[in-house]
Amino acid sequence: MDFVSFMEARHSVRQYDSNRTVAFEKIERAIRAAQQSPSSCNRQTCRVYAFTEKPSIARVLAHHDGNRGFGELLGGVFVVTVDLSHWNTVGERNQGWVDGGMFAMTLALGLHAEGLGACMLNWSAAREQDIKMRTCVGIPDNEIIITLIGFGHMRDEFRVPVSARKPIDMVLTHEPSLR
Numbered sequence: 001m002d003f004v005s006f007m008e009a010r011h012s013v014r015q016y017d018s019n020r021t022v023a024f025e026k027i028e029r030a031i032r033a034a035q036q037s038p039s040s041c042n043r044q045t046c047r048v049y050a051f052t053e054k055p056s057i058a059r060v061l062a063h064h065d066g067n068r069g070f071g072e073l074l075g076g077v078f079v080v081t082v083d084l085s086h087w088n089t090v091g092e093r094n095q096g097w098v099d100g101g102m103f104a105m106t107l108a109l110g111l112h113a114e115g116l117g118a119c120m121l122n123w124s125a126a127r128e129q130d131i132k133m134r135t136c137v138g139i140p141d142n143e144i145i146i147t148l149i150g151f152g153h154m155r156d157e158f159r160v161p162v163s164a165r166k167p168i169d170m171v172l173t174h175e176p177s178l179r
């Protein structure tokens with residue numbers, strides 16, 4: 001499969017076969033793929049807290065808004081964080097979001113390559129919610145939560161939203177006149 005076809009075959013999956021457990025080897029391979037993401041100065045600041053047991057998935061998702069209707073079907077959930085202690089200048093203050101976002105995307109693609117479905121789960125959390133999740137998972141103060149990723153085995157047949165993409169000329173400006 002060429003790369004564009006691989007990307008076009010990925011969709012956020014919200015219908016899972018909840019009876020199938022996700023093998024740890026698949027998780028490890030997806031994480032190894034994500035580790036190949038570029039990172040600023042090769043600092044490799046991303047961390048992943050992985051849950052595949054139904055009770056622990058439920059406890060983690062209890063602190064998340066945005067998984068209604070499919071959270072209970074997931075075969076696993078990742079909490080992706082970045083260790084901020086690797087940066088110390090003001091100019092680098094947003095680097096964690098960039099490195100963390102790139103890592104999370106590659107991780108989602110790694111799951112896709114393993115034949116698993118996945119769905120990013122926003123961490124647009126207020127302070128109290130963030131503290132509850134940190135306490136639940138045991139995330140130290142020097143790490144920020146980038147996103148959660150839900151994943152699991154896909155059903156033989158399932159539906160995904162169309163999620164049409166914008167025309168390429170709304171995204172790409174080729175050779176704009178320079179001032």
Ligand SMILES: Cc1cc2nc3c(=O)[nH]c(=O)nc-3n(C[C@H](O)[C@H](O)[C@H](O)COP(=O)(O)O)c2cc1C
Nearest residue numbers: 010011012065066067119120121122123147160163
């Ligand atoms: C940062 C981020 C957070 C997201 N959070 C959620 C979420 O909480 N719940 C959900 O069902 N989908 C979530 N999504 C999935 C988006 O809705 C989805 O990626 C988008 O509609 C495009 O669809 P596609 O992934 O199938 O191409 C999130 C995606 C991103 C990138």
